Amino acid sequence: xxxxxxxxxxxxxxxxxxxxxxxxxxxxxxxxxxxxxxxxxxxxxxxxxxxxxxxxxxxxxxxxxxxxxxxxxxxxxxxxxxxxxxxxxxxxxxxxxxxxxxxxxxxxxxxxxxxxxxxxxxxxxxxx
Numbered sequence: 001x002x003x004x005x006x007x008x009x010x011x012x013x014x015x016x017x018x019x020x021x022x023x024x025x026x027x028x029x030x031x032x033x034x035x036x037x038x039x040x041x042x043x044x045x046x047x048x049x050x051x052x053x054x055x056x057x058x059x060x061x062x063x064x065x066x067x068x069x070x071x072x073x074x075x076x077x078x079x080x081x082x083x084x085x086x087x088x089x090x091x092x093x094x095x096x097x098x099x100x101x102x103x104x105x106x107x108x109x110x111x112x113x114x115x116x117x118x119x120x121x122x123x124x125x126x127x128x
Contacts, residue, residue, distance in 0.1 A: 001017075001049045001052070001053075003052055003056075006049075006052055006053055006056050007056055009056075011060070014053060014056065014057055014060075015057075017053055018050065018053045018054065018057065021046055021049050021050040021053060022050060024046055025043065025046045025047065025050060028042060028043050028046065029043070
């Protein structure tokens with residue numbers, strides 16, 4: 001099964017396909033042990049399909065990627081997104097946000113600082 005076909009399946013269909021692939025794999029393993037079949041190619045394909053299905057299900061569970069699903073209950077179309085999953089990647093994405101926040105607060109302080117200086121200069125001139 002193609003990865004794009006799997007991604008376009010809804011949650012119920014994805015679960016159904018996972019169960020069906022696992023059941024077929026079980027039957028093929030049983031036939032292989034009984035000596036009724038000798039073809040391993042179908043077993044390899046089923047294992048790979050099952051792994052793909054489980055991967056997509058896990059991605060959706062974690063919210064790593066979301067795609068437009070035809071039979072989903074939510075009618076809004078979501079854009080695919082990538083989230084930082086490792087702590088190092090999360091730190092890299094958080095660092096620019098922190099730096100931007102620091103720059104904003106520094107800009108506010110520097111904007112307020114000249115007003116205080118001008119008031120202090122006026123007071124010193126008035127004393128002289």
